[in-house]
Amino acid sequence: MVVLKKPWLSLPAGIAYKLSHPLLKLIGLAKSPRTFTWRPFTWRGLQFANPLGISGGLDKNAEYLNAWWALGAGFVEIGTVTPLAQTPNPGKIIARDNKHHAVWNKMGFPNEGVAAVKSRLKQIKRPYHTPLFINIGKNRQTENKNASQDYLHCIRELKPYADAFIVNVSSPNTAGLRDLLTPENLANLLKPLISECAGKVPLLLKLSPDMTDSDFSSALVSSLELGIDGWILTNTTLARDIDLNFSKEGGVSGRPLAARSKELLKLAVQTLGDKRHGKLLISVGGVMTAKDVFERLNLGAQLVQIYSALIFEGPTFFCQVAEEAE
Ligand SMILES: Cc1cc2nc3c(=O)[nH]c(=O)nc-3n(C[C@H](O)[C@H](O)[C@H](O)COP(=O)(O)O)c2cc1C
Structure with missing residues (x-):
């Protein structure tokens, strides 16, 4: 039944992934931007018609912005962008478990690099239809001791086009990054x-769901003291709590990540207390239904993001959630 309603779920994940790109291009060309207004929210002058957005990795090179806007996303995050273009990790890079609504990936920040993304963003008229966040990373050959140079380069080049930057140090697919x-x-x-x-x-x-609670709280507090503006909780996990047919390497997302992602959202709300005033908390990880979206908002996230839900529910997810929100 699932297969008939959502034919892409009967295809191997790698093929469905490749097919999704021309389809997104087509949606962006054929449809006009839509706005679903529910729980509108303003932060630092940025206006979100709704709090549900696209998470990092879905649009690594800012190629499908018109599609996300046509589908009714409340905000979009592009990237991870690195200074230089890079290819994916060798071998299989994506898999899916339909029974558990889980996705596995070992991509390793494949992207066209800052210069290509910058020239694409230059052509998009501002103000954008929604806020646009840019997720940045380091190239895989850059040693950790020089990592800040990579992140700085991305910020300097892309600053005129970004409504916010996300520092990604939580992907499990770049060796040593989480150090x-x-x-x-x-x-x-x-x-x-x-x-x-x-x-x-x-x-x-x-941040990473695989940090211990105490390392997670320390990272929150120390980044708060340094003057960070907010957090995204969380990236994919190396944990395999249930029997998933995935390799040990690589990050899992989707339903199996939900419990840890929620736990860390609660811990963040508790750890930050009043100090989170003016800061932004974004929840991502295992948000698979409209109910999940509202639950994260009720737990204290101001914004929520999805990746795997688009794979299992399809592109109407933003519309479905908006209907249930009314
Ligand atoms: C195929 C794939 C690629 C991803 N690429 C990135 C990435 O480049 N940068 C990033 O910060 N997160 C990346 N992520 C993680 C997602 O942004 C998100 O944190 C994670 O998938 C949990 O959300 P979900 O359960 O809704 O999928 C990727 C996830 C998937 C499944």
Whole structure:
């Protein structure tokens, strides 16, 4: 039944992934932007008609903005963008488990690089239809001790086009990247980025679900003290709590990630307390239904993002949620 209603779920994940790109192009060309207004929200002068957006990795090179806007997303995050173009990790990079509504990926930031993304963004008229966030990373050959140079380069080049930046140090698919989440490394990385962005464009930090609760709270508090503007919780997980037919490497997203993502949202709300005033908390990870979206908002997230829900529910997800919100 599922297969008949959602034919792409009967295709291998790699093929469905490749087919989704021309389809998104087509949607962007054929349809006009739509606005679903529910729980409108304003933050630092950015206006969100609704709080449900596209998470990092769905549009790595800013190629499908018109499609996201036509589908009714409340905001869009592009990237992860790195200074230089890079190819995906070798071998299989995406898989899907239809029974558990889980996705596995080992992409490793394949993207066209800052210059290509910049020239694409230059052609898009501002104001954008929704706020546009840019997720940035380091190239895989850049050593961690030089990582801040990569992030700084992305910020300097893309600043005129970004409504906010997201520092991605939480992907499990770039060797050693998550080592940047230790308190000392995080401070060294963030200080120059925060001073580059200060007063101009907000800077958010995307955290990993695989951090211990105490490392997670330390990262929250230390980034808060350094002057970060908000957090995205969470990236994909290396945990395999249920029997999924995925390799040990690579990140899992979708339903199996929901419990940990919610746990960390609650922990963040509790840890930050009043200090989160003026800051932005975005919840992502296992948001698969409209009910899940409202639950994250009720737990204290101001914005919510999806990736896997678009795979399992299809492109009408934004419309479905808007209908249930009314
Ligand atoms: C195929 C794939 C590629 C991804 N690429 C990125 C990426 O480039 N940067 C990033 O920050 N997160 C990336 N993510 C993680 C998502 O943004 C999100 O944090 C994660 O999938 C959890 O959300 P979900 O359960 O709704 O899928 C990727 C996820 C998937 C499934």
